Amino acid sequence: MGHRSEVREFLSSRRDRITPDQAGLPAYGGNRRVPGLRREEVALMAGVSVDYYTRLERGDLSGASDGVLDSLARALHLDDAETAHLFDLARTANASPTARRPRKRADEIRPSIQRLLEAITDAPAMIRNNYFDYVASNRLGRALYAPMFAEPAPNSARFAFLNPAAPDFYLEWEKNTQELVATMRGEAGRNPYDKRLSDLAGELSTRSERFRTLWAAHNVRYHRSGVKKLHHPVVGDLELTYEAFELPADPGLTLSTYTAEPGTSSADALALLASLAATDETRVTR
Numbered sequence: 001m002g003h004r005s006e007v008r009e010f011l012s013s014r015r016d017r018i019t020p021d022q023a024g025l026p027a028y029g030g031n032r033r034v035p036g037l038r039r040e041e042v043a044l045m046a047g048v049s050v051d052y053y054t055r056l057e058r059g060d061l062s063g064a065s066d067g068v069l070d071s072l073a074r075a076l077h078l079d080d081a082e083t084a085h086l087f088d089l090a091r092t093a094n095a096s097p098t099a100r101r102p103r104k105r106a107d108e109i110r111p112s113i114q115r116l117l118e119a120i121t122d123a124p125a126m127i128r129n130n131y132f133d134y135v136a137s138n139r140l141g142r143a144l145y146a147p148m149f150a151e152p153a154p155n156s157a158r159f160a161f162l163n164p165a166a167p168d169f170y171l172e173w174e175k176n177t178q179e180l181v182a183t184m185r186g187e188a189g190r191n192p193y194d195k196r197l198s199d200l201a202g203e204l205s206t207r208s209e210r211f212r213t214l215w216a217a218h219n220v221r222y223h224r225s226g227v228k229k230l231h232h233p234v235v236g237d238l239e240l241t242y243e244a245f246e247l248p249a250d251p252g253l254t255l256s257t258y259t260a261e262p263g264t265s266s267a268d269a270l271a272l273l274a275s276l277a278a279t280d281e282t283r284v285t286r
Contacts, residue, residue, distance in 0.1 A: 003059070003089070003092055003093065003192060004058070004059025004060065005059060006059075006089065006189075006192065007056075007057075007059040007060075007061055007089050007093070008057060008058055008059040009216075009218055010085070010086070010089065010218045010220075011056065011057045011072075011076070012057060013217065013218045014076040014077075014078065014082065014218075015034075015036050015037050015039070015042055015057070015076060016034065016035045016036040016037075017035075017036055018036045018037050018076065018077055019036060019037075020037065020041065022077070023037060023041065023045065023075075023077075025037075025041055025045075039053055039054055039057065042072075042075050042076065045071075045074070045075035046068070046071040046072045046074070046075040047071050048068060048071070048072075053072075056072070060093070061089055061090040061093040061094075062093045062094055063094070064090050064093075066087075069083075069086055069087055069090055070083075072086065073086055079221075080222065081182075081186055081220045081221045081222045082220050082221075084186070084189075084220075085185070085186055085189040085220040088186075088189040088190050089189055089192075092189075092192050092193075108135075109127060109135060109136045109250075109253075110249075110250065113127070113136070113247065113250070113253075113255075114136060117136055117137065117138045117141075117255075118138055120138050120140075120257065121138070121139075121140070121274075122140075122274065123140065123257050123258055123259050124137075124138065124140040124141040124143070124144040124145070124240075124257065124258040124270075125137065125138045125140070125141050125255065125256070125257045125258075126138075126141040126145065126255075126256050127247075127253055127254065127255050127256075128156065128253070128254055128256070129252050129253055129254075130187050130191070130194075130197065130252040130253075130254075131155070131196055131197055131200055132155050132156045132157040132158075132180075132184070132200070133153065133154065133155050134148070134149070134154040134155070134156065135253070137149070139277050139278070140270075140273065140274050140277055141258075142277070143273050143274070143276070143277035143280075144230070144232065144238075144258065144270075144273065146232070146233065146234075147159070147163070147165045147166075147169050147233065148163075148169075151163070156180065157180060157184065157200060157204060158200075158203075158204070160173075160176065160177050160180055161177065161204050161207070161208040161210060161211045162204070162207055162208060168231055169230060169231055169232075169233075170228075170229070170230065170231075171229035171230060171231050171237065172229050176228070177210060177211075177214060178214060178219070179221060179223055179226075180223075181211060181214040181215055181217075181219070182214075182219040182220050182221040182223075183221060183222070183223040184197075184200075184201065184215075185215070185218060185219060185220045186220045186221065186222070188201065189220065201215060223244055224243070224244050225241070225242065225243050225244065226241070226242060227239060227240070227241055227242070228240050228241075228242050228258065232269070232273065234273065234276065235269040235270075235272050235273045235276075236269055237265075237266075237269070238260065238266045238269050238270060239260070239261075239264070239266045240258040240259060240260055240266060240270070241258070241259050241260075241261070242256055242257065242258050243256070243257050243259075244256045245257075258270075
């Protein structure tokens with residue numbers, strides 16, 4: 001998809017989801033031809049002319065100031081992730097051809113980061129790149145995500161949409177896949193000329209109807225913290241809190257950790273999994 005099409009579909013999808021009542025506008029007439037706001041209503045709330053907003057929604061963000069983008073974000077009720085995505089799209093529209101080259105990303109793990117992973121012994125910890133490949137993990141992370149790490153090249157997006165075991169592993173598979181695609185949308189907005197990332201989206205669109213539907217929704221979100229409910233094939237159900245940390249010295253790499261509430265069945269299951277993983281590793285090294 002070209003950049004103008006990306007802008008057009010993002011803005012029109014955000015406009016369609018807001019009703020006049022939600023926007024605090026009177027709904028004149030009973031037969032509205034659009035599900036959400038009209039272009040002139042968005043232009044009014046953003047403080048720009050209808051012609052100018054129409055140009056923006058047709059995909060031309062070139063020259064749009066930060067003030068205009070902020071006003072547009074407020075008019076469309078964008079959250080933080082969506083606002084950042086809008087600014088990313090505008091940054092791309094205003095970038096020179098040289099600046100539009102894909103950014104260099106780190107895939108290899110530095111020794112100090114590997115030591116950090118290994119030092120985390122009581123919580124699963126994993127590192128993924130911006131292509132959703134898991135490039136490193138501690139022992140408990142590999143044990144927790146055993147179905148995914150059974151694949152030759154563990155990738156959370158391919159596992160979620162292409163592996164038939166995923167809906168059983170993720171107890172909230174529909175929610176988890178929505179969040180995953182929304183995170184991918186944000187990543188694509190930050191680096192739209194990354195062929196490897198666009199190829200991944202193309203592959204999943206071709207092979208998964210679920211992905212194709214979610215990708216077309218143009219939803220964007222941050223994936224920084226939350227609760228993950230999993231059904232592990234050995235220790236059963238777990239409810240874990242995850243935290244995600246971007247590694248500033250390694251652009252594109254994100255560290256994720258998982259913990260259980262003390263005194264819960266999930267904490268007991270996680271402790272059992274850690275014991276089993278340590279036992280298995282001891283057997284292998286003997």
